[in-house]
Amino acid sequence: MTQTGVNSNYGRVLYGLGISPEDIRDMESCFAGVPGLGKLLDNPAVSRKAKHRVIERIFPESLHPFMKTVSDHRRAEQIPGILEAYRGYDRQARGIWAADLYCVSAPDPEQYEQLKEFVKRECGAGEVELTVKKRPELIGGFVLRVGDREYDWSLRGRIRQLEQSLVRR
Incomplete structure (x- = not known):
């Protein structure tokens, strides 16, 4: 599957979860404020448990399951593309x-x-x-x-x- 296809799939799932716009903005802020966050969450040398603790500490609770799945599948560095796809689904729905x-x-x-x-x-x-x-x-x-x-x-x-x-x- 292409990068765009993966981003689109994750973006569609994120949109379907009905996460509040404020929580989506918080997620964007986390990634913007900590440039290496995606690499950390995708790093195979960091334990899954440690990554999940980081997610639970910095992201809104509504995003925990989604971000854990993204991290478990090593897709955290694709969050900008996933968010772009999410915004596309949001616009389309409106x-x-x-x-x-x-x-x-x-x-x-x-x-x-x-x-x-x-x-x-x-x-x-x-x-x-x-x-x-x-x-x-x-x-x-x-x-x-x-x-x-x-x-x-x-x-x-x-x-x-x-x-x-x-x-x-």
Whole structure:
């Protein structure tokens, strides 16, 4: 299974547990405040019992079973990806779609809103969180990713299409 698949599975389980947002924030704070925590909880040289004691001391009680399982399966270093997947399931449950816009330069506010409306129409989304990521290698235009869909309106993408059509002839 890929790293993304593992993160998605753990993220789905974490979301399904119904842990409070405050406890999730506490977990994020623990990992942010102690950079080596994931390595410690994944370290095979540290006893399972010692890891469980650490978990019981620093994490909210509602997270103990989940964190013990994560640690027992040596997945604690993947917590950032697991939390990203968790947030995706949370957004999805609230009817919010996340979209990534890769572009050479940021769109103006009007274009930004038009792209959000496009995602709403295409995906039936109630609300859209659009994240802009600069990618100068696109040359011009943009690539829009929503879930497993990709809309490539970049100059690089158009050049690639032209090359493929010329090769087929």
